[in-house]
Amino acid sequence: MRTLTESIALAAHKIGAKTRGIKRAPFTKEHRRKISLARRRLYKNKQGGRTLKKTTGYYVLTRWPNTNKSEHVYLAEKHILKRKLKKNEVVHHINKIRTDNRLENLQVMTRSEHAALHAKENYTKRKKDKYGRFV
Numbered sequence: 283m284r285t286l287t288e289s290i291a292l293a294a295h296k297i298g299a300k301t302r303g304i305k306r307a308p309f310t311k312e313h314r315r316k317i318s319l320a321r322r323r324l325y326k327n328k329q330g331g332r333t334l335k336k337t338t339g340y341y342v343l344t345r346w347p348n349t350n351k352s353e354h355v356y357l358a359e360k361h362i363l364k365r366k367l368k369k370n371e372v373v374h375h376i377n378k379i380r381t382d383n384r385l386e387n388l389q390v391m392t393r394s395e396h397a398a399l400h401a402k403e404n405y406t407k408r409k410k411d412k413y414g415r416f417v
């Protein structure tokens with residue numbers, strides 16, 4: 283039985299055999315410019331530096347220095363509070379649409395206020411059977 287090193291040594295002449303001596307096409311000027319901008323973290327995607335995060339449904343900023351920060355949190359910190367959020371604060375979307383980041387739709391509240399708000403909404407929306415039990 284061969285070791286991994288011996289196997290690689292035996293197959294070395296086959297590795298890259300198809301591309302040996304063939305050069306790839308040179309990058310276009312436009313492609314080189316985009317690479318340069320991306321290296322400097324200034325590359326703008328089509329949405330102006332934000333991406334929709336599929337798992338949460340919120341927009342996330344993609345440009346430095348706010349990389350991976352939720353857009354609604356950034357807007358609340360910059361325009362509503364004019365300071366960073368405290369650990370016990372959250373930003374609530376009033377109309378419950380996660381992608382609607384207009385300032386009039388954002389509300390800063392404590393975690394306990396936010397939990398109480400959603401608990402109250404869930405309580406009033408739940409259905410009861412004829413015995414008064416939640417279904």
